[in-house]
Amino acid sequence: MSLIVIGTMAYDAIETPFGKTDRIVGGSATYVAWSASNFYSPIRQVSIVGGDFDQREMDELSTRGVDFEGVEMVKDGKSFFWSGRYHTDMNTRDTLITDLNVLAQFNPRLPESYQDCQYLMLGNLAPAVQLSVIRQLKQRPKLIVLDTMNFWMDVALDDLKLVLREIDVLVVNDGEARQLSGEFSLVKAAQVICNMGPKYLIIKKGEHGALLFYNDQIFSAPALPLEVVFDPTGAGDTFAGGFIGYIAQQDDISFETMKKAVITGSALASFCVEKFGPERLKEITQADIEKRLQQFEMLAKF
Amino acid sequence: MSLIVIGTMAYDAIETPFGKTDRIVGGSATYVAWSASNFYSPIRQVSIVGGDFDQREMDELSTRGVDFEGVEMVKDGKSFFWSGRYHTDMNTRDTLITDLNVLAQFNPRLPESYQDCQYLMLGNLAPAVQLSVIRQLKQRPKLIVLDTMNFWMDVALDDLKLVLREIDVLVVNDGEARQLSGEFSLVKAAQVICNMGPKYLIIKKGEHGALLFYNDQIFSAPALPLEVVFDPTGAGDTFAGGFIGYIAQQDDISFETMKKAVITGSALASFCVEKFGPERLKEITQADIEKRLQQFEMLAKF
Numbered sequence: 101m102s103l104i105v106i107g108t109m110a111y112d113a114i115e116t117p118f119g120k121t122d123r124i125v126g127g128s129a130t131y132v133a134w135s136a137s138n139f140y141s142p143i144r145q146v147s148i149v150g151g152d153f154d155q156r157e158m159d160e161l162s163t164r165g166v167d168f169e170g171v172e173m174v175k176d177g178k179s180f181f182w183s184g185r186y187h188t189d190m191n192t193r194d195t196l197i198t199d200l201n202v203l204a205q206f207n208p209r210l211p212e213s214y215q216d217c218q219y220l221m222l223g224n225l226a227p228a229v230q231l232s233v234i235r236q237l238k239q240r241p242k243l244i245v246l247d248t249m250n251f252w253m254d255v256a257l258d259d260l261k262l263v264l265r266e267i268d269v270l271v272v273n274d275g276e277a278r279q280l281s282g283e284f285s286l287v288k289a290a291q292v293i294c295n296m297g298p299k300y301l302i303i304k305k306g307e308h309g310a311l312l313f314y315n316d317q318i319f320s321a322p323a324l325p326l327e328v329v330f331d332p333t334g335a336g337d338t339f340a341g342g343f344i345g346y347i348a349q350q351d352d353i354s355f356e357t358m359k360k361a362v363i364t365g366s367a368l369a370s371f372c373v374e375k376f377g378p379e380r381l382k383e384i385t386q387a388d389i390e391k392r393l394q395q396f397e398m399l400a401k402f
Numbered sequence: 403m404s405l406i407v408i409g410t411m412a413y414d415a416i417e418t419p420f421g422k423t424d425r426i427v428g429g430s431a432t433y434v435a436w437s438a439s440n441f442y443s444p445i446r447q448v449s450i451v452g453g454d455f456d457q458r459e460m461d462e463l464s465t466r467g468v469d470f471e472g473v474e475m476v477k478d479g480k481s482f483f484w485s486g487r488y489h490t491d492m493n494t495r496d497t498l499i500t501d502l503n504v505l506a507q508f509n510p511r512l513p514e515s516y517q518d519c520q521y522l523m524l525g526n527l528a529p530a531v532q533l534s535v536i537r538q539l540k541q542r543p544k545l546i547v548l549d550t551m552n553f554w555m556d557v558a559l560d561d562l563k564l565v566l567r568e569i570d571v572l573v574v575n576d577g578e579a580r581q582l583s584g585e586f587s588l589v590k591a592a593q594v595i596c597n598m599g600p601k602y603l604i605i606k607k608g609e610h611g612a613l614l615f616y617n618d619q620i621f622s623a624p625a626l627p628l629e630v631v632f633d634p635t636g637a638g639d640t641f642a643g644g645f646i647g648y649i650a651q652q653d654d655i656s657f658e659t660m661k662k663a664v665i666t667g668s669a670l671a672s673f674c675v676e677k678f679g680p681e682r683l684k685e686i687t688q689a690d691i692e693k694r695l696q697q698f699e700m701l702a703k704f
Contacts, residue, residue, distance in 0.1 A: 188586075189586070284490075284491070285630065286609075286627055287627045308611070309611075309622070311627060317700070318701055319701065320624035320625075322611075325588055325613060325620055325622070326589060327587050327589045327590055356704075359704040360704055398619070399621065400704070401661075402661040402665055402702070
């Protein structure tokens with residue numbers, strides 16, 4: 101039994117009102133792995149990196165039960181690089197540089213050892229690549245979770261619609277849910293999107309928390325009110341990692357478990373934004389997570 | 403023992419993407435009274451109306467335990483009139499007409515019978531008028547709740563700061579909390595505002611719910627995700643009415659009771675937006691409210 105994570109492993113240069121980093125490890129699969137490995141292993145990673153990718157980043161994750169057999173290393177290539185600058189409100193950002201590099205040739209081949217997959221996390225990536233991973237699995241996983249973004253709705257909507265038919269849980273933010281459905285009301289948007297395939301829909305609303313939709317049931321998860329959001333990069337991937345990591349740990353896909361998984365994802369995301377990149381995720385302990393989860397309980401209980 | 407409500411009793415003309423009304427009863431004190439009277443009586447109303455105000459509107463509320471001795475009737479004057487048009491997003495609106503009429507001469511005198519006040523709801527109104535009501539009470543109420551809006555921050559900030567020193571709970575929306583505090587982070591805004599006087603702060607976030615701040619504790623109340631918001635007029639006043647009505651009913655001002663009061667206010671507000679003006683509030687039964695409160699529990703429980 102295992103959890104497969106597919107996504108980017110990359111470098112980012114980030115500028116926020118609080119400071120800047122020149123080059124820090126990032127990528128959707130990196131954040132998902134750091135987050136999910138608090139709850140579950142083995143995690144079988146699927147990604148592509150260049151010769152410039154620091155082996156120590158993988159070694160750190162290996163000690164947490166992350167398997168890199170499915171990560172292609174292109175020795176004479178460069179890792180995906182993204183650079184961006186956040187505005188003062190921290191909700192909007194400008195992309196300064198996007199160098200696809202080795203990501204342009206990414207055509208993942210699942211190792212045979214990955215066929216024990218029960219939980220599949222399709223991190224933010226081209227929908228066609230996400231679909232190819234589903235198709236390579238001989239047995240359908242218990243749960244397939246897809247994270248995506250508005251960029252793919254703009255440039256690869258048909259591919260995205262194909263992969264939506266194959267998954268169980270879709271994770272998007274409120275703007276993306278509106279774009280994908282053409283509906284302003286999130287309740288109506290959820291109805292339209294669930295007709296496209298997913299049984300469950302998570303709509304992330306940043307500082308306003310997240311909504312989980314399943315049939316006619318809705319769960320509203322609070323966000324932890326924060327004094328400072330230092331760097332939002334990777335918060336969405338970290339949410340997804342906490343979500344699927346908790347479900348894999350519980351080995352249960354009931355609505356009750358999914359609610360707690362949304363809270364767990366939100367808690368992990370609240371750590372992520374406290375420092376640059378995945379720095380804070382590398383520091384936190386089980387005790388830190390436990391304490392943060394209690395804060396969420398205090399916040400929502402009445 | 404009683405609950406005093408001070409605010410406007412008025413007529414509105416409302417235009418939304420779903421339709422328009424020519425002239426419908428409104429005003430902050432009207433909405434508060436309809437909402438709070440589901441939970442508590444007697445409610446002692448303080449307001450001013452013109453000779454055009456329909457006696458039947460007061461008769462309806464009288465049967466729910468609302469006392470109008472403190473409402474001044476200016477026979478040859480006209481009631482306050484407001485007209486506005488909501489934009490498609492329902493979060494923004496244009497004011498088309500504001501006719502103060504008798505409100506311009508409002509200088510409330512509390513009847514002697516109002517001195518049994520234990521709970522005081524200062525509905526949205528000029529801060530100087532709100533303050534004069536506090537000063538007329540010989541014994542300080544158990545709890546004073548103040549609702550206000552950005553307009554008073556623009557034109558009467560000094561008066562508002564004076565009344566803030568005298569109250570227990572301030573109710574504002576997120577934009578107003580940011581304006582009043584000069585802080586973007588709502589956590590920091592709450593610290594600044596609580597230093598101005600209020601012990602408790604409620605920040606309403608519309609479709610994103612509400613936050614209740616008290617010392618270092620925070621409670622996050624969800625909003626009911628709605629397919630359609632038909633008319634948001636009065637939703638904030640209705641929230642305030644449900645909040646203080648529930649507290650007066652419980653006769654308890656602990657943080658635990660305040661949390662449930664925020665949920666109760668949110669539930670009442672979710673009815674208010676379903677029809678024009680206070681129409682829906684006039685229809686709902688205790689069973690409707692009970693059912694809606696259960697929906698909030700389902701929504702937030704994990």
